[in-house]
Amino acid sequence: MESQKKLRVFVRSPDLVLPSRALTLAPDLTLRRLKLAFLPQSLLSQALTIDSLYFSLNGKPLPDDSSLAAAGVPDFSALTLRLRLRGGGGDGGATGAESRDCYLNMYAIKKPDKVDPNETRLSKWTTCALSAEPLSPPCVIDRLGNLFNKEPLVEALLHKKLPKEFSHVRGLKDMIPIHLTPIPSAAVSETKFQCPITGQEFNGKYGFLAIRGCGHVLSVKALKEVKSSTCLVCHKEFSDMDKIVINGSAEEVRVLREKMEEERGRLKVRKEKKVGACLSGTKHANDEKGGILDNGKKDGRAKRFxxxxxxxxxxxxxxxxxxxxxxxxxxxxxxxxxxxxxxxxx
Incomplete structure (x- = not known):
């Protein structure tokens, strides 16, 4: 019987100020056992340590009794161990005027889980915008700078199942292949990729650009420090129009959308002119001189050589x-x- 595929998980705990660790775990390992393995012995001596901590994935709390596979933890994911805050009295949660029904009704409505903005940022830069799976080459971006794994994007396009927010992707011409530089495996990091020039991590804390001609992804800092009209990796010529901001701000996305619409407008005008020239017969204006039509047949009206x-x-x-x-x-x-x-x- 084949053994289960191991999961490579990155575990950190900013609340406890513990060093982050990259672990290789079995999918059937429960999150409670993972807490016991991650916490040092000095903290395990405290009675409430285990129950007062919980794991979260992309800002979503995970139950302790479930396994990594049951909780939907993918490979190369980042788990965060956080403190569970509990009411300690004196916080206005109970008064003498309240009945037991009022107290129970107050907790009957389930409140939405608070999403960690750091987890949201990291998820946007390390996962596919369509499938939410970890980025894995071959990767592409659209003309607005969204990150995708190529395979799920092509499948959604073929089956016409693209969400409305990605309706601007109409074909393969709207998918720009990119080359992400991996971080050495020995380094502990939030992400798997980095800038090949400056070494800045591809995690959303720094700006990154993709060059449309060659597909190399570079940090904004690298392009500012080295003034060049060629790619710093492959030395291929490019212009400012070839720069695409990855996961840009609302203003940057608006500028990219205007460029996309302008380019599509030029292509449409060029196509209309070409069709108009064919319909007006200007394409065959010289047929009588040569005596040969486009289909390779002789024109009887033309003069024989x-x-x-x-x-x-x-x-x-x-x-x-x-x-x-x-x-x-x-x-x-x-x-x-x-x-x-x-x-x-x-």
Whole structure:
């Protein structure tokens, strides 16, 4: 029986100020056992430590009794161990005027879980915008700077199941392949990728740009410090129009959308001009001169080419024509190999 595939998980605890660790775990491991393995012995001696802590994934709390697989923890994910805050009295939660029904009704309505903004930021830069799976090459971006794994995006496009917010992706031309530089495996990091020039992590704390021509992803800092019109990785020429901001602000996305609409407008005008030229017949204006139409057939209205039309100066017409064909077909008999001479001359 084959063993289950191990999960590589990044665990951190900012509330306890513990060092972050990268762990390789079995999918059937429960989150409670993971807490016992992660916490040092000095904290385990406290009675309320285990129950007062919980794991969260992308800001969503996970139950202690569930396993990693049951909780939907994917490979290369980041788990955060946080303190569970409890009411300690004196917080206005109970007064002498309240009945037991009022107290129970106050907690009957389930409040939405508070989402950690840091987890939301990290998820936006480390997962696919469509499938929410961890970024895994081949990766692409659209013209507005959203990050995708290519395979789920192509499948959604083929089956016409793209969400409304990605309706601007109409075909493969709207998918720009990108090259993400991986971080060395020995380094402990929130993400798997970095800038190949500055080493800044691809985690949303720094600005990143993708070059449309070659697809290399560089930090804004690298392009500011090194003034160049060529890619700093492959040295391919590019212009400002080729820069696409990844996960940009609302203003940056608006500028990218305007560029996209402007480019599509130019392509539409060019296509209309081409169709109009074909319908007006200007494309075949020179057919009568050459005598050949676009389909390779001869035009009966065109003038047939004759060798004597380009005869050199001072040349005899009959002699020049005899180079290419017999001038007196009754005297000569031609075959596919030779031109025979009249009887009595051979």
């Amino acid at each position: 004759k060798a004597v039309d380009v005869m050199p100066t001072h040349a005899t017409k009959e002699v020049y024509a005899s180079i290419f064909t017999s001038s007196k077909k009754s005297d000569f008999k031609e075959t596919f190999t030779c031109r025979s001479l009249p009887l009595g001359r051979n």
